[in-house]
Amino acid sequence: MLTDTEEGRDYVETVSRSIVREAAGDELEFFDELAAEYFKDPSPPRPRDPALGSGLGEGLAAVTPAAIAMASAVLSNLLGGATDAIRDDGGATIKQKLSELFRRQREDEGTKAAPAPLTQEQLKRVKTIAKREAKRFGIDDKTAKNMADALIGAIVLSLGT
Amino acid sequence: MQVDPLRERRLNPLALPAETNMRFTLLVVAAVMLIVWTSLMLTGFFSGLFDIKVDFLQTEYPSFDDLPGDLSFEQTMVEQRARLLLYLSRELGRITLPILLLLALFVIATIWYRSHPYRIRRQFPSKPLKPDEYPEFGRRVQDIVLRADLEAHPDIEVGESLSLVDGQAYGFEPRYIFRVDGGLRRLMRKAGHVVETVILHELGHIANGDVGRYYFAQAIWLATVVVLFAPAMIGLAVGTVRGIAAGGQWGISLFLMLQLAAGIGLVSAMLAGLLRIREKYADWRAAVWGAEGHLKQLLVGKSAGEKSPLFSKIWRRHPSSQERLDALSDPNDFFRIVWDLPLTLGVVLGLLLGGLVVLTIQLASMGSALGSISSISVALADLQGAFRSGAQLLDLSWIGVNLMLMTPFLLIATILAGTLALQVQREAIADLVEQQGGVAKYLRLVWAALLLTTGLEIGYLILPPPLLSPVVHLLESSTFKPTPYFFLLVQTVVFVWLALAFARFSAMRVYGSHLGASPPTQKRRLLTIVFALIFWGLFLPLQLQRMEIFPQNTGGGGVFSDIANVGLIGGISLLLAATTASWAYSRWIRREDQLRCPSCGEIIGQAVLSAVQCAHCNSEMAAWLFV
Numbered sequence: 139m140l141t142d143t144e145e146g147r148d149y150v151e152t153v154s155r156s157i158v159r160e161a162a163g164d165e166l167e168f169f170d171e172l173a174a175e176y177f178k179d180p181s182p183p184r185p186r187d188p189a190l191g192s193g194l195g196e197g198l199a200a201v202t203p204a205a206i207a208m209a210s211a212v213l214s215n216l217l218g219g220a221t222d223a224i225r226d227d228g229g230a231t232i233k234q235k236l237s238e239l240f241r242r243q244r245e246d247e248g249t250k251a252a253p254a255p256l257t258q259e260q261l262k263r264v265k266t267i268a269k270r271e272a273k274r275f276g277i278d279d280k281t282a283k284n285m286a287d288a289l290i291g292a293i294v295l296s297l298g299t
Numbered sequence: 300m301q302v303d304p305l306r307e308r309r310l311n312p313l314a315l316p317a318e319t320n321m322r323f324t325l326l327v328v329a330a331v332m333l334i335v336w337t338s339l340m341l342t343g344f345f346s347g348l349f350d351i352k353v354d355f356l357q358t359e360y361p362s363f364d365d366l367p368g369d370l371s372f373e374q375t376m377v378e379q380r381a382r383l384l385l386y387l388s389r390e391l392g393r394i395t396l397p398i399l400l401l402l403a404l405f406v407i408a409t410i411w412y413r414s415h416p417y418r419i420r421r422q423f424p425s426k427p428l429k430p431d432e433y434p435e436f437g438r439r440v441q442d443i444v445l446r447a448d449l450e451a452h453p454d455i456e457v458g459e460s461l462s463l464v465d466g467q468a469y470g471f472e473p474r475y476i477f478r479v480d481g482g483l484r485r486l487m488r489k490a491g492h493v494v495e496t497v498i499l500h501e502l503g504h505i506a507n508g509d510v511g512r513y514y515f516a517q518a519i520w521l522a523t524v525v526v527l528f529a530p531a532m533i534g535l536a537v538g539t540v541r542g543i544a545a546g547g548q549w550g551i552s553l554f555l556m557l558q559l560a561a562g563i564g565l566v567s568a569m570l571a572g573l574l575r576i577r578e579k580y581a582d583w584r585a586a587v588w589g590a591e592g593h594l595k596q597l598l599v600g601k602s603a604g605e606k607s608p609l610f611s612k613i614w615r616r617h618p619s620s621q622e623r624l625d626a627l628s629d630p631n632d633f634f635r636i637v638w639d640l641p642l643t644l645g646v647v648l649g650l651l652l653g654g655l656v657v658l659t660i661q662l663a664s665m666g667s668a669l670g671s672i673s674s675i676s677v678a679l680a681d682l683q684g685a686f687r688s689g690a691q692l693l694d695l696s697w698i699g700v701n702l703m704l705m706t707p708f709l710l711i712a713t714i715l716a717g718t719l720a721l722q723v724q725r726e727a728i729a730d731l732v733e734q735q736g737g738v739a740k741y742l743r744l745v746w747a748a749l750l751l752t753t754g755l756e757i758g759y760l761i762l763p764p765p766l767l768s769p770v771v772h773l774l775e776s777s778t779f780k781p782t783p784y785f786f787l788l789v790q791t792v793v794f795v796w797l798a799l800a801f802a803r804f805s806a807m808r809v810y811g812s813h814l815g816a817s818p819p820t821q822k823r824r825l826l827t828i829v830f831a832l833i834f835w836g837l838f839l840p841l842q843l844q845r846m847e848i849f850p851q852n853t854g855g856g857g858v859f860s861d862i863a864n865v866g867l868i869g870g871i872s873l874l875l876a877a878t879t880a881s882w883a884y885s886r887w888i889r890r891e892d893q894l895r896c897p898s899c900g901e902i903i904g905q906a907v908l909s910a911v912q913c914a915h916c917n918s919e920m921a922a923w924l925f926v
Contacts, residue, residue, distance in 0.1 A: 164489045183462045192500040195464030
């Protein structure tokens with residue numbers, strides 16, 4: 139997994155932090171705590187027996203764990219088989235791999251202009267994965283969409299393209 | 300007390316004992332009766348399964364008639380004494396398993412209950428909330444806790460996980476533990492109203508005194524499943540399979556499995572009913588503390604996506620958001636009779652009655668045996684057939700046996716008085732305040748009587764063995780008498796209705812003139828006793844009649860006819876006398892033109908609960924009922 143390495147984890151956290159900043163800025167001060175909690179146990183919080191509490195807190199899920207899961211899943215998907223190479227090859231950073239990926243795409247399209255770094259198909263796939271992960275962590279559709287858009291923007295910005 | 304006209308006054312459902320108390324009592328009684336009777340049944344069933352000679356229900360009482368006629372008097376007494384000793388030992392052996400299982404039930408339940416804080420902490424790790432660790436959050440939480448006027452503040456802990464967003468009150472009196480989930484820290488700035496509402500709701504449980512009952516009810520449920528249901532279902536399933544494989548009789552074990560399944564369903568539904576009502580009470584308390592608006596807002600948002608299938612409603616352990624909204628919107632919702640209460644109560648009474656009828660006969664027989672063993676005069680009376688003749692009214696042994704038989708039924712009457720009758724009284728009070736009355740309200744109690752009677756029949760049916768249920772007799776049509784059974788049902792509905800109508804009538808007159816800030820505790824206790832006696836007198840004969848309608852399984856009820864008649868006359872007489880007394884109380888003793896306002900001392904001159912405020916000083920006349 140991408141987050142098995144320190145670099146992978148740092149990159150995912152960086153991207154996730156951007157997502158949280160966009161989608162739930164008030165949660166940013168708790169980011170480190172929530173991230174630590176996520177990496178300790180990446181599974182979504184189990185549905186709680188409503189008889190054990192007031193039942194009023196449902197639907198107020200934290201955005202951070204969803205953002206991290208989202209970023210991790212999307213990046214792993216984009217990098218595909220390169221994830222293993224990143225783990226094994228200390229010299230190749232994630233940014234380099236992503237940059238290479240997008241550069242090859244531009245070369246394939248035969249243009250030197252600067253189009254969108256992600257193809258339409260990739261965009262669609264990224265949004266699907268992002269929403270799926272967000273739903274797993276109890277995020278509503280509107281917030282999930284915002285998070286997906288923020289994720290794409292965060293990846294692009296991190297590459298400086 | 301001067302009433303602030305800007306502050307909305309609500310009826311206080313806790314002015315009378317809470318509905319959670321009633322439901323908890325019913326749950327415990329149902330669990331106990333099911334364990335006792337199922338274990339007796341299982342003793343007989345499995346003894347047959349494993350070819351062990353143990354009588355199914357009751358060893359036949361050794362009669363003098365069975366002894367050879369050529370024995371001398373001394374030989375007869377010696378022989379009879381030996382037979383009675385053997386009889387006693389067998390009976391004691393047969394009730395050993397139920398006693399042991401009951402002990403196991405309470406031991407397991409107590410252990411589970413006492414250990415709940417450890418389990419909760421393991422599932423939701425938390426630590427004491429320290430002021431310097433989360434200063435702003437801690438300060439806000441403390442402010443909210445202070446707003447709740449609790450007698451003793453709980454120890455506050457904060458959950459370690461920031462993902463969870465709720466709270467939980469647990470522990471033991473007088474120092475409960477209240478955990479706020481870590482997620483409430485992150486919501487404090489963005490959604491402080493959510494934090495406040497969650498905390499006040501959970502503190503509401505502490506204020507309502509239902510924390511301990513909740514966890515003990517869970518413990519009772521678990522212990523019942525562990526001690527009885529699970530092993531019994533496994534055993535019966537094995538028996539059914541063995542029966543099918545051997546080509547033998549497997550219908551009985553299958554029927555017993557169905558009865559057990561119904562018992563599990565009953566106890567589970569009762570637990571769910573208890574848990575649902577306690578949540579509504581907690582919402583009510585939070586609303587009193589000022590969280591009503593936010594609470595409704597949260598519930599409206601949640602109710603949009605909720606589905607509540609009809610079938611699962613009975614066993615749902617948490618009320619739906621819509622149900623909670625309905626209760627908040629109509630504060631008098633707590634004062635209405637909910638349909639499941641008379642039905643559940645009826646089932647529990649059926650379990651109690653069906654079991655107590657047989658149990659007390661057994662105990663009475665054992666008592667007779669013990670008396671005959673220990674006292675020559677009692678033995679002589681037995682020899683002369685005193686225990687089998689209702690004509691020996693002056694015979695002390697006979698009187699003692701019959702008193703023993705009647706007493707458990709008083710327990711049943713007391714349970715009814717403390718549950719459904721109390722709810723009828725509560726409804727009567729709300730109607731007084733809302734100035735709703737009339738004959739229609741009394742007629743409406745018929746449905747409660749119908750539901751209770753239906754519940755009775757269900758209770759008789761699911762009790763193993765179903766001695767007082769017509770179902771068994773339907774299978775043997777030659778012994779079943781439909782007409783007397785039908786009239787018995789009608790009589791039951793009528794007499795229950797009469798008793799409930801008295802409960803309403805007396806409540807309106809006795810509570811309706813109660814002034815001041817203290818609830819009418821002594822009056823309520825008196826009314827409870829009177830109601831219990833009335834119900835005992837009216838109801839007991841009806842159920843004893845069953846023994847005459849279904850004599851094959853119950854050994855006949857002829858000996859109880861005298862008790863039944865005395866009970867009926869006594870019950871009706873007491874009903875008339877108590878009704879007259881209630882009327883006289885309000886008409887002559889506590890007339891409106893005699894009552895004085897507790898604040899200004901002026902004559903009130905108007906209905907206490909209808910008017911609420913004194914016309915002279917605007918003080919609240921019945922502060923005990925409002926909050």
